[in-house]
Amino acid sequence: MKDWPELKPHYETLSGIPVKRFYTPDDAPPYEEIGEPGKYPFTRGPYPTMYRGRLWTMRQIAGFGTGEDTNQRFRYLIEHGQTGLSVDFDMPTLMGYDSDDPRSLGEVGREGVAIDTIDDMAALFDGIDLEKISVSMTINPTAWILLAMYVALAESRGFDKNKLSGTVQADILKEYMAQKEWIYPIRPSLRIVRDVIVYSARNLARYNPINISGYHISEAGGNALQEIAFTMCNAVTYVEEVTRAGVAVDEFAPRLAFYFVAQQDFFEEIAKFRAARRVWAKIVKERFHAQQPESMRLRFHCQTAAATLTRPQPTNNIVRTALQALSAVLGGAQSLHTNGLDEAFAIPSEEAMKIALRTQQIIAEETRVPNVIDPLGGSWYLESLTSELEKRTFDILDKVDRMGGTVKAIEEGYFQKEISETAYQTSRKRATGEQAFIGVNKYAEPARKENIEIHKVDPAVEKRQIERTRRVRKTRDNEKVRALLDELAAGAKQPEANLMPVTIELAKARATMGEIVARLKDVFGTYTETPFF
Amino acid sequence: MAERVLVAKLGLDGHDRGAKVVARALRDGGMEVVYTGLHRTPEQVVAAAVQEDVDVIGVSLLSGAHMTLVPRLIELLKEQGAEDIAVVVGGVIPEEDVPELKKVGAADVFDQYASPDEIVTRMRAIARRRPS
Numbered sequence: 326m327k328d329w330p331e332l333k334p335h336y337e338t339l340s341g342i343p344v345k346r347f348y349t350p351d352d353a354p355p356y357e358e359i360g361e362p363g364k365y366p367f368t369r370g371p372y373p374t375m376y377r378g379r380l381w382t383m384r385q386i387a388g389f390g391t392g393e394d395t396n397q398r399f400r401y402l403i404e405h406g407q408t409g410l411s412v413d414f415d416m417p418t419l420m421g422y423d424s425d426d427p428r429s430l431g432e433v434g435r436e437g438v439a440i441d442t443i444d445d446m447a448a449l450f451d452g453i454d455l456e457k458i459s460v461s462m463t464i465n466p467t468a469w470i471l472l473a474m475y476v477a478l479a480e481s482r483g484f485d486k487n488k489l490s491g492t493v494q495a496d497i498l499k500e501y502m503a504q505k506e507w508i509y510p511i512r513p514s515l516r517i518v519r520d521v522i523v524y525s526a527r528n529l530a531r532y533n534p535i536n537i538s539g540y541h542i543s544e545a546g547g548n549a550l551q552e553i554a555f556t557m558c559n560a561v562t563y564v565e566e567v568t569r570a571g572v573a574v575d576e577f578a579p580r581l582a583f584y585f586v587a588q589q590d591f592f593e594e595i596a597k598f599r600a601a602r603r604v605w606a607k608i609v610k611e612r613f614h615a616q617q618p619e620s621m622r623l624r625f626h627c628q629t630a631a632a633t634l635t636r637p638q639p640t641n642n643i644v645r646t647a648l649q650a651l652s653a654v655l656g657g658a659q660s661l662h663t664n665g666l667d668e669a670f671a672i673p674s675e676e677a678m679k680i681a682l683r684t685q686q687i688i689a690e691e692t693r694v695p696n697v698i699d700p701l702g703g704s705w706y707l708e709s710l711t712s713e714l715e716k717r718t719f720d721i722l723d724k725v726d727r728m729g730g731t732v733k734a735i736e737e738g739y740f741q742k743e744i745s746e747t748a749y750q751t752s753r754k755r756a757t758g759e760q761a762f763i764g765v766n767k768y769a770e771p772a773r774k775e776n777i778e779i780h781k782v783d784p785a786v787e788k789r790q791i792e793r794t795r796r797v798r799k800t801r802d803n804e805k806v807r808a809l810l811d812e813l814a815a816g817a818k819q820p821e822a823n824l825m826p827v828t829i830e831l832a833k834a835r836a837t838m839g840e841i842v843a844r845l846k847d848v849f850g851t852y853t854e855t856p857f858f
Numbered sequence: 859m860a861e862r863v864l865v866a867k868l869g870l871d872g873h874d875r876g877a878k879v880v881a882r883a884l885r886d887g888g889m890e891v892v893y894t895g896l897h898r899t900p901e902q903v904v905a906a907a908v909q910e911d912v913d914v915i916g917v918s919l920l921s922g923a924h925m926t927l928v929p930r931l932i933e934l935l936k937e938q939g940a941e942d943i944a945v946v947v948g949g950v951i952p953e954e955d956v957p958e959l960k961k962v963g964a965a966d967v968f969d970q971y972a973s974p975d976e977i978v979t980r981m982r983a984i985a986r987r988r989p990s
Contacts, residue, residue, distance in 0.1 A: 416870035416921050420897070428899065431926025432870055505872025505896050546875050632875075636970070669970070670952060671922070745878050752879045756973035765971055779952070782922070856895045858878035858885075 339590040340548035342713050348705035354712050362657075362698045364618070366606040368599050368711065369699035370657040371622040376695035380408075382660035383685045384461060384626065385678050388413030388437035390786045391793075392448030395438040398675070399453065405679055406686060409491075409660060411461040412449070413437035413672075414471075421467045421508050423839030425791045434786035436672060437463075441794040441837045446474045455484050460491035461536070461626065461660075466508040468495035469521050470838050473828035476529070481833075492533035492582055492626075495521050498559040498731060502740040504541035505854070508842060511732055513817075513849040517824060519566045524825035526577040533582035535563065536626060539601075542740075543586040544632050546748025549597045550714060552585065554721035555740050557604055558731040561722070564613055570821075574613045578620035587649035587656075588630045594649070595701060596710035598625070598656030603711070604718050627658040634669040638764035639775055642666040647684050654688055655701055661685055667777050674778045738857045745858055794837060801835040809834055810844045817848040861985035862912040866894040866903045868931065871921035876948060876970070880916060883974030884981060900931040908940050913985035914965070919949040925958065932963040944984045948972075 336344040345352070360366055363373030372378060385407055387398040399410055414437040417429035423441045424433045433439050440446055450460075455478075464471045472493045479489055497514040500507045507514065518535065525534035537560045539552035547555065560581065568574055585601065587594050606621040615621055629649035634642045643666050650663050663681040665673025673681070689695060701707050728734045735741070754760035761767050809831045816822040831841055865881040867874055874896060885891045892910050894903060907915050919927065928947055935941050944965040951959070956967045965984050968977055 416923075420870045422870075428870065431923035432921055435922045436871070500872075505874055544875070545873075546879075669950075671950075745882075748875050749879050749882055752883075752974055756975065854895055856874075856878070856893050858881045858893060 338549070338593040338710065339588065340550040340593060340714075342550075342593070342710065342717075348709055350705060353703070353705045353708035359702065359708065365610070365621055367602040367622050369702050371602065371624050371659070375657060375698040376654075376689075377698070380689050380695060381654065381658050382409040382459065383407050383682060383689075384409035384411045384660045384662055385682055386411040386413050386461075386463065386628075386662050387678070388415070389672060389780065390434040390438060390783055391790050392438060392440065392445045392451075394434070394783070394786070396449055396451050396453075398678075401675060402678065402682065403458070405682055407682060409459045409461065410453070411463065411662060413463055415439045418467065418471075418838065419464060419506050421838060421842030423837045424787065424794055426839055433790055435782050439786070439790045440471065440474070441790070441839065442797045442835050443474045443477055443832050444793060444797050444835065445790075446471075446478050450478065455479050455482070456488040462491070462493045465494055465497055465500050465504070465506050466514065467838055467842060468493040469517050469825060469828055470832070470841050472521060472534075473825060474832040477829050477832040486528055487530040489529055490531040492536045493521065494538060494584070495535045496538045496559060496584075498562060498735065499538050499541055499556070501735045501852070501854070502542060502555060502559075503545035503547065503744060507852045509845065509849040510852045511735060514852075515562070515566050515732070516820060518563060519570055520823045520825050522563065522567050522577050522581075523570060523572055524823055525580065526572060533580050534577075536582050536584045537563065538584040540584050540586045540628055542744060543588060543630065545744050546751060547744045548747050549588060549590065549593050550717050550721075551743060551747060553597055553601045553604065553714065554718040556583065556585070556601070557608065557718060557722055558725050558734070558740075560605065561608060561612070562731040564609075568613065574609065574615045575617045575620050578609055578613070578615055579617065579622070583623055583625040585625050585627055586630050587627050587653040589633055589645070589649070591648060591652050592707055593710060593714075594652040595656045596707055596714055598627075598653070598658065599699070599702075599707075599711045600714035600718065601625070602657075604715050608722075624659045626660040626662070627653040627656075628662040629653070629664045631664055631668055634664060634666070635762065635764050636669045636775070637769060637772070639666050639669065639777055641764050642669070643680060643684065646681060647688070650684055651688055651692075651694070654694055655699075657699060667779060670777060671779045674780045676778055738855060742857045797835050798837070805834050806831070806836045806840070809836065810840065813841065814844055814848050817845055860888055860890045861914070861982055862890045862892070862910065863981060863985065864892045864894065864903070864907045864910060864912040864915045866898050866906070866915060866917050867896045868898055868900065868903060868917040868919050868927050869921050869923045870897055871919065871923075872896055873920040873949075874918070876920075877916075877918040879974065880918070880948065880977055883978055887975075887978035887982070889978075889982070889985070900927055900934050903931060904934040904938060904940070907935070907943050908938055912943060913988045914944045914946060914981060916946050916948060916981065919947070919951075922950070924949065924951055925955055928959055928964060929962045942988055944988065946981065946984060
């Protein structure tokens, strides 16, 4: 080897797994441990025919302005071949403030669509057949209210609740770990998640009541291992919470859905998706004693990694996104969002979203990658990485169990510190150039004015939105809203009660989200983080 | 005496990755760092800055609300007679907003690509300009 020196003293994946020069059959587990697609432990995919039976759902997220504004973008995306909808909400909606709250100043309709009442929801889905298209809503502490509005709207339009498909994110635990959108303390928040899962299991046969999300753990700085391991900690906690309420695991586990990022390390990402499926199958079978294979089958939505996008040389972002999307498809994603090339500047323009959608269509219809299930399965390298990520994930799960469980570990800041540490190391490696960032720390060019069409916020949005909310407050039956808010507060004080039915009634009575949130703050209090850095 | 910096997340967005990396870099660089935590209003940030007697306030926003919240923050500092406390801004800030932010009184604006060391150097220079 003296004549063939290597460029670096050692090689590793982005999450720090050492990587050998090359791999041999000795590095891979026996075939029986890998298994077949659609069969336990689901390493190779949740379904027996995968993309030969049905392609992944092309689900570009959209949201800005009022319900009407986003409705226009939805229609544009559907017209260009998109097969599922995904809604981004503005910060006030995400955090539980009405558009006319002082805390909402400057944020209404900016990063997503503003929703205060069912009237906004009606505008958002105007003319869209909710039995035919699945709708994903990226919403967490206020998820139960948005789901209540969605159900109430669907009922009022005569849709069959058991035909509604889609998801609310509703994964509150990763908020305390990573994304930091919270309202109430951890335990009452977990109870609300339980209520959503239990209500959905009994009333919405095709709906995924939660999207247990690693994406934000990654965006906050976590690596691939932290992403799947921490996500599994959260998933375990939700199953424990719901089964404790007396619902059998096989009644709801088939409808639990997951959400991961597709990051930069191509092979590690594919291995991550495969490892996540195998870990989850084993947890549900061995820890929770599920009987049905559907309960053990992990299905996930995937989004390419926003934090990898750069402002300099923005067209490079199309290439990054395409490679990340390919890893998601090779990893067997059920639905996919590809980022717009302009997302380091602002939320994406129509044109950027179209290129991102075309990227998926090229992978789906030109490359022939979807013709074979798990085509990289059996690669000694990939199988070795999959097994290593699985092993390390179970090690972290054991560690968290020993710490007293996920909630306790959040309270002690364990996950937050781990994520911050990785984020800090990444920023150091980028500063020194150890981690390449093309166009930024390598092959940088003199700054120039980029000819990028940037999404502009319509300054009239805030006024229009506030006017509608105030009109609703004037024209509804305020006595009824007050009585229902009292009923909600009474229910909140009964830990066994399910808050979904009364919230659906509140949505129908045109209560605002801010009113519902504020009323429960009186009962539950609010969460304050002890920050670690 | 070490420079004192208040790092704050202004507004409703919870993206604290950058703010925490900066807070740690400043601390490792020898400054005294107070981190307010998330979801702060301009009023809360100004109150904390005055109480802690910091030299610089570093605010981070990734929500796009900077053109509303940063001018309000600077206005409040003036009202409190604390305009000697410098304000620097970081996060996702479109280039065209930078001159406007400086015009209303921001001492500096960092983009996503400023390295931790560069931020420490620039922050220290700004902190040392404060009349003692």
